[in-house]
Amino acid sequence: MDILNRSAVELAGLIKNREVSALRVTDTFLERIEEVEPRVHAYVNVYSEAARASAKHIDEDIARSERVGSYAGVPMAIKDVLSTRGFNTTCGSRMLENFVPVYDATAVERVKAAGAVMLGKANMDEFAMGSSTENSYFGPTRNPWDLERVPGGSSGGSAAAVAAGEAPWALGSDTGGSIRQPASLCGIVGLKPTYGLVSRYGLVAFASSLDQVGPMTRNVSDCAALLGIVSGHDPRDSTSIEEPARDYLGKLTDDVKGMKVAIVKELSSEGIDPGVLEQIRATMDVLESLGVHTDEVSLPSFENGLSSYYLIAPAEASSNLARFDGVRYGYRAEGDFNDVWDMYDATRAEGFGPEVKRRIMLGTYALSAGYYDEYYAKAQKIRTLIVRDYGRAFDEYDLLVSPTSPTTAFKLGEKMDDPLTMYLSDICTIPVNLAGIPGLSLPCGLADGLPVGFQIMGPPLSEQKILNLAYALERETCFDPRPAGLGAEKVT
């Protein structure tokens, strides 16, 4: 049976109907990991034994006709920024190389309750800071479409794992585009939900007011299913929305006729690769053919989105990452120190990589006395303007669209020496986080053999509408998510 090319939803059905055992499914993915992981490096840690044990357990439950979760036995990759009880959670950092959490993140609890089998923890830019996964202490992940290229970031490991068939689906996190941009570069579906829809409890914080956990999948149905599993109110997260869990998959429809959709001018002109734009325009035409009214809208405040983000996110990060001080857990520098402050300095100098240090410094500066009003407070004002611009646009249009990333996957090392250029990778995705709205990246075609992502944005809690549009488009564009040249031929 072809297991690797089945969607997660399909696998769940097959396992439940006893057409295939959970163990067989897990073993198949573990074999695939063994085969391609040396080239891709999507995982920081693979937990084969634990995965096989969970799968066996599920098979036993099914054999005894006991109640199992809706997605029992479906394997999953989990970004290494989500706390997993008993399993290392490194955040791609030396600081947490050997850190074993004592509790599960709410999102992890929920996928476990649904019966998902964790294959391993996916690689990422250190503390989710980056757009290429090159900032991982454990080495970069490579793009399955072209091993010389990056998978995007920071959830590059999750994206590459799904694209390479090393997991049917994955959990990622998105602060400025960290789900959508790698999804775009790896040709998969990635959704950043409305802020507060998925609990952040157990998501190691980068920028608390922007972070969201979300699904990374091979198709829209899986995306809807995984969102259904992880979303819903959590009393442990004060910013969690009081929303009941919803059946996004059950309500998925490709009937989008009459929907009003506008492309954002500021995100689809200057600075966008022509090859990317070509695919985006072609997708707009597909929308028209589906009976969607398309238009263009100008949202001027977006010009300042990147600047605003690079003040707010580092500011929050500088505070969130203070706890990594060598006192209670994680890395502690060796040495004969005069006092605890010397120990802090050495620990943080050795434990953090250069990008993390850069952002801590940026954020510390932005919050400093005398600069707060000029930087942090002003950035918050821009944020308010962006929210307002979106609000006005959503008064008129159901959804907005843009490219997800201004470029397709770039070469490893290409932008490592130029942080500003790297930061521009998130130019299209950042406004969504600043406004706290949902955004999805759908693969819409190839440019020079590399995937292009189409971003769909909607007002708060419009996930269903976004998923429906993506679903309709997916059926028309028939994007094949299997990267050529990575033994994909072996897969089928």
Place this chain on the structure above:
Amino acid sequence: MENETIIGLEIHTELNTNSKMFCGCEATFGGDPNTKTCPVCLGHPGSLPVMNREAVGDTILLALALNCGITERSIFHRKNYFYPDMPKDFQISQYDIPLSHDGWLEVEMEDYKRRVGITRVHLEEDTGKSVHIGESGRIHGAEHSLEDFNRAGIPLAEIVTEPDLRSPEEARAFMQMLRATLEYLGISDCKMEEGSLRCDANISIAVDGKMGTKVEIKNMNSFRAMFRALTYEEERQRFALKEGEVIVQETRHWDDDAGQTSPLRSKEEAFDYRYFPEPDLVPVEPDKAWVEAIKARMPELPVERLRRFEHKFGLQPEIANMLTSEKAMADYFEEAVVSGQDPVALAKWIAGDLAAMLKEATVPIEACPLKPHGLGELVALVAQRIISGKMAKEVLREAFETGKGPSEIVEAKGLSQIADGSEIESVVDEVIATNPDAANDMREGKEQALKFLMGQVMKKTRGKANPEMASDLIKKKLNAG
């Protein structure tokens, strides 16, 4: 040149809520180190705070008791600084939009009252506790330090006063009144020694009405320490000014053993806390109904009870103040009053001998072996002239030590006075008859003679005659007085 001492206080009080400020851990003092902890109060990666509504309610109650306005929408901030007892290396506190603002508390001094402005009452989380191993006992020079996070995250109400206090005495009186208020509200254990009530002070000397440079004093761990530290610092600054020195704005550490303040090392003090709104919490918006419900549970406050004691029981302000400054003592008094005995007499016994005995034995009044009704019994014995005031002191001590009732003690020891007029009269007649010289002296108005005759009466009755009655009889019979 006229110098005036200006003092403002910053008080932290741990709230005795069931759970900690932002997690479900037990919020109680002590326990084996690090046993009352969880991922949230240990600042584990990914953990998030959730506000404790009980703590907010208690703080609103305190703010109302201090006549503060309640903020409709207040927010939490992060106060960023590195310190090993702070799990997240930031403290969740309130900054420019606190829970409450602009109140006052009146303090009774001996011959005047001082109304002290309350700038704000806000809510924050406590830190863990460091134990520094090494000679210095402080973080600098420690061989190593141990951290106990049981305390980390316990709700802490912070009360900031205006610089309205004018002497260490006023500061002490304010703290006593505040402690009493907290005690009456029942929201804090108020034990300075255990750290559930802490106080930092800002002190400066204004010269000819011009505000001086303020110095912050930390580590004052008892009322006595606070008073000594402020007195020391007041002197230090006054002397420095007299010598023409400049006062440096700094934080100074009170060393109780050495009896002096010294500057804190700069590393122990962050100068820029980089406050910013806590993104993991939502604003606190107490609705009207909630605030009204909190108001409804406002108990009688110390100052109200003090006035009631003055008016209803006719107590002197000083005694009323002393009784009401400790809730349990005032409760004891009110229970004793139920006995029907004279409240003034009861109050005097409680504020005097009993308070001294309790202090000496370091027993809280709640655990006093002599129960309030027992004290009523004692006062009754004196009122009925069964024992004298002097004897009552001894009976009180014995009752305090043994827990026996005063009547029981008097009976067992045969201490009851002879207050039977005819019995005393026969003794007096006998004494006059057997001591004609003294009787004559007495008739001639010699005061010495009365003492002698009284002595003889007491001797014959083995001290049991009611002295007043005996004295009156002698005078009557010898036409004196």
